[in-house]
Amino acid sequence: MVVEKLSNCIDLHRELKALGVDGGGVSILEDKAHFHLIRIRDLHVGAANILKQDALSIGADLAVPRGTVTASIPRVDALLIATERQLQQLVKKEKAQPFGLKALSVELESFCHLKHDEDASIMGILNANDDSFYHASRFQGSKAIERIETMIVEGADMIDLGGVSSRPGSIAVSAEEELSRVAPIIDALYEQKFYEKTALSLDSYEPLVIHYALERGFRIVNDITGLANDEVARLCGSYGATAVIMHMQGNPVNMQENPSYSSLIGDVELFFRERIAKAESFGIKDIILDCGIGFGKRLDDNLSLITHQSHFLRLGKKLLVGASRKSMINAISPSMSDDRLAGTLAIHLKAIEEGATIVRVHDVKEHAQAIKIWKAMRG
Structure with missing residues (x-):
């Protein structure tokens, strides 16, 4: 006789089938676990x-x-x-x-029959501005195109292009200035038909810039204001674009000045429900939800939102988490260096385990490998 303690995270359905359990029994026993x-x-x-x-x-x-x-x-x-x-x-x-x-x-x-898709997608980050918090994500001109090509080869399922920093304390720029930063990259991607190679996302809340991108092959609008501007919602609806609705308390200038919630999970869900209704009223059919890690959140808030991602599955939308190299990592594990890759991987794998289906990352190759290994260990 051999006795083995198995992990609670294994693919139980496969294990039961391997034992020869009949179909009905598999369903009953799987439920009990x-x-x-x-x-x-x-x-x-x-x-x-x-x-x-x-x-x-x-x-x-x-x-x-x-x-x-x-x-x-x-x-x-x-x-x-x-x-x-x-x-x-x-x-x-x-x-x-x-x-x-x-x-x-x-x-x-609403929590019954929740489906958790563990086939996570990777959104690669590219910034066309000089003040993004992570310097290695900044690219312009031909270097930007080369970086995008590299991320696609490394395993990125979508690319998120931004021209304005949204780090805590950052100051917004004019729509014209933002457009001048991203337009050359958008034009190059359009000319080389990158929209046929990958899903292109624009990290912006400015209608002028969003309209320019949607006219040139972009199909995702990553809006940190969560469709606060009706014109952004109208553009997404008229172009059939996917809208990423992110939760943020305050704005980048003041969002980290003593943020507080009466009920964190409930407050974020209420925001999502209101903005989903708004999006649908403008004809937006494809919606992704982002709880906004680091956007008007304390460390404990960030940890709770990551740990309890599965709560938001009942809204019936894909969930995106973007904690890549954010300061919460150093807050948990202070380091003499700015290398936060290991912490990023730990956070994103936990988010996927809890229901996130998209991770927005600076390090595509490392995430592709980590997710593949994580899935293999889970069977």
């Missing part, structure tokens, strides 16, 4: 007691604070622990319950 952890805030104590009993009746559980059973406090926070099948059963039970549990069932239902 994966569970939801769902935090519920400000729950009526009566609802908490009902939910606790209903959860226990189907084999799930609800962690509640001391004093909940005696209703010594009117409202409580709780943590639901349930498999996918148990969550579906619980949703049905709560639809007929009082104390706000019917509304809660709708929220819980």
